[in-house]
Amino acid sequence: MSAKVKTIERKGRTFLEHLYLVEVFKGMAVTFGHFFRNLMDNRRLYVRHYPEVKPEIPARWRGRHRLTTHEDGTVKCVACFMCQTNCPSNCIMIEAGERTDGRSEKLPVRFDIDLLECIYCGYCVEACPMDAIRMDTGIFSVTSYDRESMMIGLEDLLTTPAGCSEEEYQKGGC
Amino acid sequence: MVSTILFSAFAVLAVAGAAGLVLLRHPMNGAMSFIMTLIALAGLFALLSAKLIFAIQLIVYAGAIMSLILFIIMFLNIGEKDLPDESNRWFYFGGGAVVIAPLAIFLLKVVNKLPSCEATIVGDSFGSVKGVGMVLFTEWLLPFEIVSILLLVALVGAVVLAGKREGKL
Amino acid sequence: MSALDILLVILRIAFGAFVPLSFVAVLVWMERRGAGYFQDRSGPNRCNVLGFRAGGLIQNIADAVKLIFKEDIVPGHIKHKLYFILAPTLVFITAILSFAMVPFADTLVLNGKEYIMQAIPADLGILWFLAVVGFGVYGIILAGWSSHNKYGVLGGLRAAAQVISYEIPMGLALVSLLTIYSTVNLSEMARFQGQLLFGFIPMWGVFLQPLGVIIFIVAAFAETNRTPFDLAEGESEIVAGFHVEYSSMKFALFFMGEYVAMFVSSALIVTLYFGSYQIPWFSTETLVNHSKPVVFLLMLAMPVAAYFFNIWMKKNNRSQYERPNDPRVFEAQVYAAVIWSIVIFIEIIFLGFLIFSSGAGGARILVALLQIACFLFKTFLMCFVYIWVRWTLPRFRYDQLQRLGWQRLLPLALLNIFITSAVVVSLA
Numbered sequence: 001m002s003a004k005v006k007t008i009e010r011k012g013r014t015f016l017e018h019l020y021l022v023e024v025f026k027g028m029a030v031t032f033g034h035f036f037r038n039l040m041d042n043r044r045l046y047v048r049h050y051p052e053v054k055p056e057i058p059a060r061w062r063g064r065h066r067l068t069t070h071e072d073g074t075v076k077c078v079a080c081f082m083c084q085t086n087c088p089s090n091c092i093m094i095e096a097g098e099r100t101d102g103r104s105e106k107l108p109v110r111f112d113i114d115l116l117e118c119i120y121c122g123y124c125v126e127a128c129p130m131d132a133i134r135m136d137t138g139i140f141s142v143t144s145y146d147r148e149s150m151m152i153g154l155e156d157l158l159t160t161p162a163g164c165s166e167e168e169y170q171k172g173g174c
Numbered sequence: 175m176v177s178t179i180l181f182s183a184f185a186v187l188a189v190a191g192a193a194g195l196v197l198l199r200h201p202m203n204g205a206m207s208f209i210m211t212l213i214a215l216a217g218l219f220a221l222l223s224a225k226l227i228f229a230i231q232l233i234v235y236a237g238a239i240m241s242l243i244l245f246i247i248m249f250l251n252i253g254e255k256d257l258p259d260e261s262n263r264w265f266y267f268g269g270g271a272v273v274i275a276p277l278a279i280f281l282l283k284v285v286n287k288l289p290s291c292e293a294t295i296v297g298d299s300f301g302s303v304k305g306v307g308m309v310l311f312t313e314w315l316l317p318f319e320i321v322s323i324l325l326l327v328a329l330v331g332a333v334v335l336a337g338k339r340e341g342k343l
Numbered sequence: 344m345s346a347l348d349i350l351l352v353i354l355r356i357a358f359g360a361f362v363p364l365s366f367v368a369v370l371v372w373m374e375r376r377g378a379g380y381f382q383d384r385s386g387p388n389r390c391n392v393l394g395f396r397a398g399g400l401i402q403n404i405a406d407a408v409k410l411i412f413k414e415d416i417v418p419g420h421i422k423h424k425l426y427f428i429l430a431p432t433l434v435f436i437t438a439i440l441s442f443a444m445v446p447f448a449d450t451l452v453l454n455g456k457e458y459i460m461q462a463i464p465a466d467l468g469i470l471w472f473l474a475v476v477g478f479g480v481y482g483i484i485l486a487g488w489s490s491h492n493k494y495g496v497l498g499g500l501r502a503a504a505q506v507i508s509y510e511i512p513m514g515l516a517l518v519s520l521l522t523i524y525s526t527v528n529l530s531e532m533a534r535f536q537g538q539l540l541f542g543f544i545p546m547w548g549v550f551l552q553p554l555g556v557i558i559f560i561v562a563a564f565a566e567t568n569r570t571p572f573d574l575a576e577g578e579s580e581i582v583a584g585f586h587v588e589y590s591s592m593k594f595a596l597f598f599m600g601e602y603v604a605m606f607v608s609s610a611l612i613v614t615l616y617f618g619s620y621q622i623p624w625f626s627t628e629t630l631v632n633h634s635k636p637v638v639f640l641l642m643l644a645m646p647v648a649a650y651f652f653n654i655w656m657k658k659n660n661r662s663q664y665e666r667p668n669d670p671r672v673f674e675a676q677v678y679a680a681v682i683w684s685i686v687i688f689i690e691i692i693f694l695g696f697l698i699f700s701s702g703a704g705g706a707r708i709l710v711a712l713l714q715i716a717c718f719l720f721k722t723f724l725m726c727f728v729y730i731w732v733r734w735t736l737p738r739f740r741y742d743q744l745q746r747l748g749w750q751r752l753l754p755l756a757l758l759n760i761f762i763t764s765a766v767v768v769s770l771a
Binding site: 209225226230233237238245248249 | 467470475477480484485
């Protein structure tokens with residue numbers, strides 16, 4: 001039961017440090033260095049001029065959702081309700097209908113995501129057995145002037161293009 | 175002319191503030207009306223071209239002491255239910271007025287008997303910091319020192335009293 | 344009273360009232376852009392009128408519009424509405440009034456008459472400042488108390504205790520200064536600082552009172568409730584302190600009052616310790632007697648300064664990303680044109696002065712203008728120090744604050760008085 005005692009040397013006990021003023025001036029010199037450098041040449045600011053210069057979104061980044069399609073353009077989703085069941089914030093609402101193109105039995109006739117509810121956790125993507133829902137659009141700014149347009153439907157989800165190529169997604173995707 | 179108007183204004187404010195201090199129920203209202211009195215008094219000093227007294231009245235009384243009192247009122251955070259019951263205070267006010275009235279009439283008569291005197295602005299050095307300082311430190315040096323010793327005693331007493339309580343607890 | 348008298352009275356009062364107000368805009372801008380540059384970001388620079396951003400100054404107009412059009416709320420739980428409304432006005436008025444006794448130029452002598460260049464030409468000087476600043480505390484106490492809000496009361500208590508306790512070291516630092524200047528009148532202090540120490544050092548308070556300067560500046564920071572002493576509104580602990588319940592222009596009055604107080608205390612620090620309006624090594628008389636060479640030098644210096652300023656502006660005032668037909672380059676060209684036309688205008692005035700001026704009247708007005716510029720420049724630098732400190736130092740803890748005030752600054756100030764009076768007596 002011998003606890004290991006580690007004595008840590010206390011810093012800031014010398015007379016000069018106790019005076020406090022010297023250290024204050026040192027700190028002020030540091031900040032003034034930054035100020036002066038940026039004032040002389042504001043190209044050196046560590047900022048991205050956002051609305052004009054967009055950030056680079058990596059493939060793993062969870063952005064707004066989209067629904068993927070097969071090569072022939074038919075929707076991959078089979079309306080299995082896995083994503084809706086898994087969703088912790090209950091933002092997905094699926095209505096299934098009969099499928100006639102022979103790929104399976106069901107397809108979604110309604111697929112609504114309430115983006116105001118969504119917490120972008122990515123569980124729907126994890127849960128999907130068909131790789132039908134993905135969050136690889138790279139859309140990070142989901143804004144609107146009214147609540148209604150924050151509810152996106154099947155059409156929007158299907159037409160949103162991917163933000164990165166398929167290989168990139170496979171390599172870095174989730 | 176202007177000085178007469180100012181004098182009446184300050185006098186009315188001073189009396190109104192003093193009355194407010196006695197009459198208003200909430201301590202904060204009382205303190206604020208007292209501040210009004212102190213400021214009006216400072217204005218009266220300024221009318222008498224006593225600049226130093228004007229400044230000191232504002233700094234010490236209206237500025238420092240009253241802000242301490244407000245600070246304490248705020249610190250105690252007195253609610254409506256903490257105030258003492260003063261249901262028959264109007265009776266006391268009336269009685270007080272009756273007792274004081276003869277004295278007040280006497281004072282008014284005395285003041286009216288005073289020979290009228292025109293208020294003029296005396297030389298620039300009167301009431302200034304230098305003028306007051308010269309008089310204070312030559313003619314009135316001994317009283318000044320005695321008063322400062324009194325203040326020192328009060329200061330030491332405050333420290334001793336505060337320290338004692340801390341030791342017991 | 345002649346027309347000149349009335350004009351000068353109006354000018355002085357206007358200066359005393361509007362310069363602090365316009366400095367509010369400059370200080371808010373400086374605070375935000377300065378904070379940005381201290382932290383390697385750019386600060387607000389997007390607001391513009393027809394593409395003109397004025398380096399971010401337009402943001403202030405946007406802020407003002409926002410504050411004016413916000414809803415002015417008096418919360419329903421407030422019992423003492425009078426005090427609630429009185430508090431912000433008190434803070435603002437006392438802040439503006441405390442500038443009234445600060446001289447911004449040497450006494451102007453025109454046609455044999457003397458005009459003291461301060462808003463109220465009385466000789467109370469520093470006493471007036473102390474008296475009026477004491478009233479600013481009431482605004483804070485009343486705001487905190489009448490808000491009937493725990494954060495508000497805590498903030499008000501902190502602010503009041505802090506201001507009251509730091510007034511003591513401040514006053515004691517002033518006492519030792521007064522023994523040197525042997526006057527309370529700020530104009531006379533400024534004139535005193537126009538002399539030279541040992542013939543080559545300007546006799547500024549900062550050289551005569553090195554300890555006093557530090558005490559006074561620290562106390563002034565605490566008096567204005569600025570970082571590192573801004574516990575009154577420590578947002579991480581008590582949200583916003585005494586002004587949590589305020590909105591719209593009532594909040595804006597607190598906000599402006601804070602910045603005006605910052606301006607006034609910088610002006611006072613400059614007046615007391617950094618030579619006031621005095622241009623170092625050039626006393627008023629020297630400047631008046633050699634007005635023509637001074638004007639000639641200024642005529643040479645101005646285009647050079649404008650040239651370098653334009654180079655700096657052209658380098659920095661452009662978009663930092665690929666942009667076809669960058670409008671900010673055009674903006675910078677317009678600014679350059681404006682600056683050059685102002686320079687040319689002033690050069691023409693100076694040329695007229697060189698050719699036509701005779702007698703001391705013109706020279707005296709010129710010197711007064713120069714001194715006003717010098718005073719404002721020094722005050723601007725002091726305000727920059729305020730901002731600089733704010734973005735460098737973390738906030739004190741409350742007990743540290745009180746310990747610094749009572750156990751460090753107070754004995755130091757007393758020691759300073761002792762040393763100063765010993766030296767003054769031995770030299771006299």
